[in-house]
């Protein structure tokens with residue numbers, strides 16, 4: 001039975017940084033399966049290490065999820081790490097976005113993450129680690145980013161509950177909440193208008209490599225929630241104290 005790690009969203013940004021961080025760590029399994037839609041990016045990544053295995057799949061479809069789970073079953077693999085980093089957002093008022101954008105975000109950020117995790121549980125055991133990438137956008141409702149922030153609240157609640165369900169199995173679940181990180185995320189969220197973060201957010205942009213290393217450390221410690229960076233921790237605390245209604249009145 002081969003030990004593997006599965007990293008979704010590995011063709012770019014945070015997922016790609018996790019590949020590097022995991023490969024350079026002592027507890028990296030023999031093979032790291034990198035999952036995303038862009039085959040050329042995954043093939044390029046695979047050239048950097050013979051431990052990387054590209055798995056091309058569109059996780060927003062049941063067929064895409066099945067590509068990953070069927071391969072795990074066929075190879076009778078043992079999943080030591082599942083890192084769910086594939087995710088997306090679409091900025092703008094709900095009324096101004098096509099309804100497909102709304103369902104695409106929920107399908108990838110919530111459905112794919114939950115179904116893939118569930119379908120891979122039979123291939124995990126004591127010491128396996130699930131890392132889900134949430135966001136500090138989850139801590140408060142966000143007008144003009146409503147579906148995204150709600151989808152990330154789902155990720156936190158799903159992760160907390162699953163961690164509890166798995167408490168006697170030795171399988172850990174860590175939800176990672178970063179603030180802004182410089183990746184392709186914002187360009188896609190603004191339909192290519194800008195890759196930069198605007199307003200106060202631009203002062204709090206985190207480095208993807210530092211984020212992934214710190215997240216692996218938090219997962220190894222069995223942390224259920226990991227909020228990355230001092231400013232984001234302060235925001236998390238504030239979100240526990242300030243009522244959402246007041247927060248919305250002040251900022252929007």
Ligand SMILES: NC(=O)c1ccc[n+]([C@@H]2O[C@H](COP(=O)([O-])OP(=O)(O)OC[C@H]3O[C@@H](n4cnc5c(N)ncnc54)[C@H](OP(=O)(O)O)[C@@H]3O)[C@@H](O)[C@H]2O)c1
Pocket residue numbers: 008009010011012013014015035036037038039041057058059060064084085086087088089108133134135136177178179180181182183184185186188
């Ligand atoms: N960047 C930020 O500011 C930030 C902040 C907080 C949280 N996050 C979260 O961090 C995670 C990673 O985002 P990122 O910043 O690294 O963004 P990114 O650079 O845009 O990467 C997103 C990844 O998801 C993959 N993906 C998108 N749709 C997919 C689909 N249908 N099926 C399979 N893979 C798909 C993309 O690959 P393909 O296009 O090749 O499929 C890409 O590898 C997301 O969950 C995001 O919500 C990001």
